Amino acid sequence: MDRQQLRGKIQTVTGLIEPEALGATLMHEHVFCDLRTPALAAERDQGAPITLENLHDVSYGRQKHAGKYVLDRMDLATSEVAALRRAGGRSLVELTCGGIKPNPMGLRAVAAATDVQIVMGCGYYVEEYQAPATFEKSVEDFAREMIQSVFEGAWGTDIRAGVIGEIGCQHPWTALEKRVMRGALLAQAETGALLNVHPGRHPDQPQEVADFIKAAGGDPRRTVISHIDRTIFDDARLLKLAATGVVLEFDLFGIETTYYPLNAIDMPNDGRRLKQLRTLIDRGHLDQIVISHDICYLTRLTRYGGHGYAHIFKNVLPLMRERGFSEAEIAAIMVETPRRLLTVR
Numbered sequence: 001m002d003r004q005q006l007r008g009k010i011q012t013v014t015g016l017i018e019p020e021a022l023g024a025t026l027m028h029e030h031v032f033c034d035l036r037t038p039a040l041a042a043e044r045d046q047g048a049p050i051t052l053e054n055l056h057d058v059s060y061g062r063q064k065h066a067g068k069y070v071l072d073r074m075d076l077a078t079s080e081v082a083a084l085r086r087a088g089g090r091s092l093v094e095l096t097c098g099g100i101k102p103n104p105m106g107l108r109a110v111a112a113a114t115d116v117q118i119v120m121g122c123g124y125y126v127e128e129y130q131a132p133a134t135f136e137k138s139v140e141d142f143a144r145e146m147i148q149s150v151f152e153g154a155w156g157t158d159i160r161a162g163v164i165g166e167i168g169c170q171h172p173w174t175a176l177e178k179r180v181m182r183g184a185l186l187a188q189a190e191t192g193a194l195l196n197v198h199p200g201r202h203p204d205q206p207q208e209v210a211d212f213i214k215a216a217g218g219d220p221r222r223t224v225i226s227h228i229d230r231t232i233f234d235d236a237r238l239l240k241l242a243a244t245g246v247v248l249e250f251d252l253f254g255i256e257t258t259y260y261p262l263n264a265i266d267m268p269n270d271g272r273r274l275k276q277l278r279t280l281i282d283r284g285h286l287d288q289i290v291i292s293h294d295i296c297y298l299t300r301l302t303r304y305g306g307h308g309y310a311h312i313f314k315n316v317l318p319l320m321r322e323r324g325f326s327e328a329e330i331a332a333i334m335v336e337t338p339r340r341l342l343t344v345r
């Protein structure tokens with residue numbers, strides 16, 4: 001496979017599709033992943049079975065529970081993704097990448113079983129999760145790997161990635177993560193694929209990443225900055241970032257608790273997320289918005305009492321209509337912008 005063969009198509013784990021076939025799309029999910037740090041995975045106690053009695057404590061975040069970070073069951077993945085399809089969703093982008101145990105074969109099996117189109121990512125997550133060998137790689141090594149993932153197959157399989165990312169960054173940004181980003185930008189230029197970035201948990205880091213990408217010759221309009229809703233909380237930063245041309249991803253829909261164990265912030269609820277979307281739309285940035293759930297814990301799946309992959313379709317889209325979002329605006333966010341971004345250029 002080469003860029004000419006991919007150009008104008010969207011690459012899923014089951015093959016190429018025409019852009020018109022994409023449908024309503026979640027732009028940032030995890031179907032299979034292991035978000036335990038190496039230190040956490042090595043601990044003897046991985047947590048008690050999740051029950052109704054301990055569900056709130058486990059999902060709230062103060063009670064340590066390593067096991068909740070592992071999504072590795074085929075039956076569970078299939079049933080949860082099938083619920084998305086029944087609720088009206090058509091496609092999802094799965095961004096499990098190097099360091100958090102990607103599973104291309106599993107994604108292909110889930111896509112085939114559920115009739116959901118899955119677009120897979122490639123690249124590397126943040127430094128803490130990486131094996132020692134990763135630190136020895138150069139910018140060119142990372143670029144070569146990602147190009148191969150798109151053109152030939154990822155993670156030792158023939159299943160090809162359709163997105164580069166989520167490329168992990170943190171604050172302060174590490175030398176390894178900057179090398180990975182430079183490799184990702186080279187791969188983006190070579191393949192024509194979309195780039196998705198996981199920014200660090202500091203309100204200025206998305207802007208730092210956007211400025212870095214522009215200075216390095218990357219394409220801001222083919223770049224998605226994830227996790228805006230846990231990172232930027234003021235309109236000035238939000239609109240400054242939007243002015244760079246990058247796409248802003250609000251991907252924690254379904255999280256309604258204020259407490260956020262990974263940073264000293266007040267996590268917004270879905271209503272607050274929609275207010276930020278309205279601010280962007282009113283300032284002319286409708287075509288720079290995508291949304292999702294970023295499910296990566298067991299407790300966010302319906303089997304364990306969570307909202308699941310269907311939440312946006314079952315609950316958020318009706319709320320958007322109640323809050324005055326037009327059908328054209330909803331279509332832009334759910335269908336048209338994902339279609340434009342995922343189409344290889």
